[in-house]
Amino acid sequence: MAHVSTRALRARNWLSDKILMGNSLSEYVRNHITPFNIIAAIILLVGLPVTWIRFTQGLGAATNLSQTNPWGLWIGVDVLCGVALAAGGFVIGTAVHLLGMKKYYPIVRPAVLTGFLGYFFVVIALLYDLGRPWRLPYPMFVSYGVTSVMFLVAWHVGLYLSVQFVEYSPALFEWLGLKTFRKWAMRLTIIATIFGAILSTLHQSALGAIFLLAPGKLHPLWYTSFIPVFFFISAIIAGLSMVIFESMLSHRIFSHQINSRDHKNSGNLTLGLGKAAAAVLFTYFCLKWIGVAHGHHWALLNTSLGHWFLLEVFGFILAPCALFFWATRRHNASIVQVAAIWTVLGIILNRVNVSIIAFNWNQPDRYTPSWMEFAVTITIITVGLLTFRFIVNRMPILYRHPEFADEHGH
Amino acid sequence: MKIERRKFLKLATASACLGSASIAKSQESFPGWPNRYGMLMDTTLCIGANCRKCEEACKKVNNLPPHDTPLSDNTVFDQQRRTDPENYTVVNRFPNPEDPEKPIYVKRQCMHCNEPACASACLVKAFTKTPEGAVIYNKDICIGCRYCMIACPFNIPAYDYFNPLTPQVRKCTLCYDRITDGKIPACAEICPNEAITFGKRNDLIPLAYEKIRKHPGRYSSHIYGENEVGGTSWLYLAGTDFEKIGFPAHLGTAPYPSFTREFLSSVPLVLTIWPVMLIGFYKFSQHRQKVEKDSRDSEIGGNE
Numbered sequence: 001m002a003h004v005s006t007r008a009l010r011a012r013n014w015l016s017d018k019i020l021m022g023n024s025l026s027e028y029v030r031n032h033i034t035p036f037n038i039i040a041a042i043i044l045l046v047g048l049p050v051t052w053i054r055f056t057q058g059l060g061a062a063t064n065l066s067q068t069n070p071w072g073l074w075i076g077v078d079v080l081c082g083v084a085l086a087a088g089g090f091v092i093g094t095a096v097h098l099l100g101m102k103k104y105y106p107i108v109r110p111a112v113l114t115g116f117l118g119y120f121f122v123v124i125a126l127l128y129d130l131g132r133p134w135r136l137p138y139p140m141f142v143s144y145g146v147t148s149v150m151f152l153v154a155w156h157v158g159l160y161l162s163v164q165f166v167e168y169s170p171a172l173f174e175w176l177g178l179k180t181f182r183k184w185a186m187r188l189t190i191i192a193t194i195f196g197a198i199l200s201t202l203h204q205s206a207l208g209a210i211f212l213l214a215p216g217k218l219h220p221l222w223y224t225s226f227i228p229v230f231f232f233i234s235a236i237i238a239g240l241s242m243v244i245f246e247s248m249l250s251h252r253i254f255s256h257q258i259n260s261r262d263h264k265n266s267g268n269l270t271l272g273l274g275k276a277a278a279a280v281l282f283t284y285f286c287l288k289w290i291g292v293a294h295g296h297h298w299a300l301l302n303t304s305l306g307h308w309f310l311l312e313v314f315g316f317i318l319a320p321c322a323l324f325f326w327a328t329r330r331h332n333a334s335i336v337q338v339a340a341i342w343t344v345l346g347i348i349l350n351r352v353n354v355s356i357i358a359f360n361w362n363q364p365d366r367y368t369p370s371w372m373e374f375a376v377t378i379t380i381i382t383v384g385l386l387t388f389r390f391i392v393n394r395m396p397i398l399y400r401h402p403e404f405a406d407e408h409g410h
Numbered sequence: 411m412k413i414e415r416r417k418f419l420k421l422a423t424a425s426a427c428l429g430s431a432s433i434a435k436s437q438e439s440f441p442g443w444p445n446r447y448g449m450l451m452d453t454t455l456c457i458g459a460n461c462r463k464c465e466e467a468c469k470k471v472n473n474l475p476p477h478d479t480p481l482s483d484n485t486v487f488d489q490q491r492r493t494d495p496e497n498y499t500v501v502n503r504f505p506n507p508e509d510p511e512k513p514i515y516v517k518r519q520c521m522h523c524n525e526p527a528c529a530s531a532c533l534v535k536a537f538t539k540t541p542e543g544a545v546i547y548n549k550d551i552c553i554g555c556r557y558c559m560i561a562c563p564f565n566i567p568a569y570d571y572f573n574p575l576t577p578q579v580r581k582c583t584l585c586y587d588r589i590t591d592g593k594i595p596a597c598a599e600i601c602p603n604e605a606i607t608f609g610k611r612n613d614l615i616p617l618a619y620e621k622i623r624k625h626p627g628r629y630s631s632h633i634y635g636e637n638e639v640g641g642t643s644w645l646y647l648a649g650t651d652f653e654k655i656g657f658p659a660h661l662g663t664a665p666y667p668s669f670t671r672e673f674l675s676s677v678p679l680v681l682t683i684w685p686v687m688l689i690g691f692y693k694f695s696q697h698r699q700k701v702e703k704d705s706r707d708s709e710i711g712g713n714e
Contacts, residue, residue: 055574056574057572057574058570058571058572058573058574058577059569059571059572059577060571060572061572063571065569065571067492067493067494067559067565067568067569068492068565070556070559070560070569071556071560094688097692098688098691098692098695099691099695100692100694100695100696100698100699102699129555130553130554130555131552131553131554131555131556131569131570131577132552132553132554132576132577133553133554135534135551135552135553135554136553138534138551138553139533139534139553142534142551143534143535143536143551144534144535145532145533145534145535145536147529147530147667147670147674148530148531148532148533148557149531149670149673149674150531150532150533150555150557151533151534152674152677153533154533190692194685194688194689194692197684197688198680198681198684198685198688201680201684202677202680202681205673206673209670209673210557210560211560212669212670212673213527213530213531213557213560213561213666213669213670214560214561215563215669216563216658216660216661217560225672228673
């Protein structure tokens with residue numbers, strides 16, 4: 001009896017210590033009634049019944065998808081944008097662990113966590129969109145469609161999710177105090193980073209290559225044989241910009257967790273990332289024109305979708321590129337952050353153009369998302385943010401765990 | 411941290427295999443099954459109005475719900491229809507540029523491509539081009555990603571959007587069960603005006619050219635489906651441009667699987683070159699750090 005109650009006490013202590021951050025349940029709940037949490041709760045109150053409708057009445061009851069427009073917001077935004085914006089994990093991991101840019105070490109963990117959660121919630125979104133989501137493992141274990149680009153995407157996203165878990169896991173094991181597990185996970189860092197970079201190169205570009213099978217449907221200004229390269233390059237840009245954006249938010253919301261040295265240094269890191277973003281954006285801008293030249297589509301520029309294309313290329317690639325350049329020259333980290341947000345919007349615009357706006361451009365039956373599709377997308381993003389906050393508040397993501405502090409940095 | 415060479419080699423071999431499987435499959439050039447069947451649709455013979463018996467017969471053999479309105483209801487022609495989960499074939503009406511009194515009726519359904527886009531798009535191989543020429547679907551492995559619908563240049567596959575548990579992609583099967591039983595497809599059998607001819611595709615093409623040669627005024631000289639997207643099992647004859655009667659123009663003659671071939675063949679290259687390159691970067695950065703450290707240490711001298 002005494003033994004049982006000790007165990008119960010220990011479990012309660014663990015719960016209070018690890019999950020409730022040292023509070024009792026009532027204190028924890030009271031401390032968490034904040035405007036952000038109230039909004040999040042309202043979003044979930046809408047999202048959950050919509051989820052019910054989707055899974056009990058079919059895709060048609062919740063979405064505006066049609067026979068001619070089989071993909072909508074959930075593929076265009078949740079999956080295509082989600083994967084691109086989660087590229088920060090692989091970009092920063094490669095820079096620090098493989099290229100030896102050690103000064104970015106403090107942002108590896110937040111970048112990897114953003115990447116891991118990004119991919120995790122992409123898979124959740126995919127479960128909403130698949131007609132029979134419980135068959136998600138079929139391409140891995142049941143039937144192999146090796147001629148399909150989608151087969152490659154399925155395998156690589158699945159493998160990459162596991163790789164990102166390995167990369168993230170040292171923080172988890174430090175939190176749980178599992179030293180042996182942590183040691184093994186740390187040993188896998190380099191191989192996981194290499195594997196992650198390979199998988200990312202392939203599935204980021206494969207997401208673009210998916211549209212190679214739709215030459216008559218995707219507008220010629222977006223349909224080019226370079227589309228896999230565009231998706232890959234723009235994912236690097238998206239990754240860099242998201243890391244800038246994410247660290248901007250972290251330094252405001254979680255500033256108490258960040259030590260003063262990292263805090264002072266963050267402007268410097270932001271400028272470095274901004275320089276990289278400017279360079280890659282400019283490359284992307286040039287490649288976009290090579291794409292137009294390659295297809296001889298100059299005449300299409302002076303059509304309504306042509307103007308839309310020019311808006312994307314000048315307004316959301318060249319303009320933020322110039323802003324990044326200007327801001328890094330003047331050592332202005334805040335403007336770099338503005339440019340990063342602008343760039344993120346540009347990447348979202350590109351993915352929405354390819355999958356929705358310039359897709360089926362010549363069809364009378366056009367698609368606009370239903371409110372329920374928006375509700376699901378917003379719900380998934382909200383749950384993603386809550387999960388990120390949950391982890392950052394508990395695990396050593398933004399700071400070095402005191403017990404393992406010496407072992408960081410190599 | 412050191413990378414164990416054996417582990418790396420294993421990894422590289424495994425990934426190279428994964429990639430080369432894709433390339434080997436995608437690079438087969440496929441001239442088409444020699445004895446495959448096909449259908450020749452002569453749109454100049456289709457009467458359309460008050461008929462649509464092919465639609466009805468199709469619904470019967472595929473156990474689809476019957477039409478809401480009687481076949482004599484010609485208002486259905488007021489708008490263009492496409493295939494959907496309850497209609498594997500539809501007849502549409504188009505104005506006749508030569509004779510406004512005689513509209514043109516065109517039956518549409520799956521074209522049964524020689525090298526189908528849907529099959530090359532499917533990540534679980536749910537579509538099969540059979541030696542008989544039919545492109546058939548396996549509902550037992552389909553995960554419902556609907557990439558086949560994105561890929562199909564003719565916008566044919568349709569999805570059960572309102573079925574939450576067992577949704578399927580639905581389309582014409584070329585009456586695969588009937589043709590393997592020695593029968594002919596239901597639409598060809600029922601057509602009262604013999605607008606649809608069922609036969610070996612290799613026999614139908616000369617037959618179509620024969621018709622064009624005998625009645626040059628009646629037909630345009632193009633057989634739609636002979637070469638489009640690498641050739642299709644359904645072949646169409648018409649008296650006007652196919653663009654004007656709802657067929658996608660400018661599809662070209664390249665089979666759709668060829669559009670992703672180049673990308674898929676770059677996959678094994680990335681899988682073999684990237685690991686070596688990335689390890690090279692890693693070793694280089696380690697070396698550079700060591701050199702920097704050594705030079706720092708020698709500058710500091712014996713201070714420590």
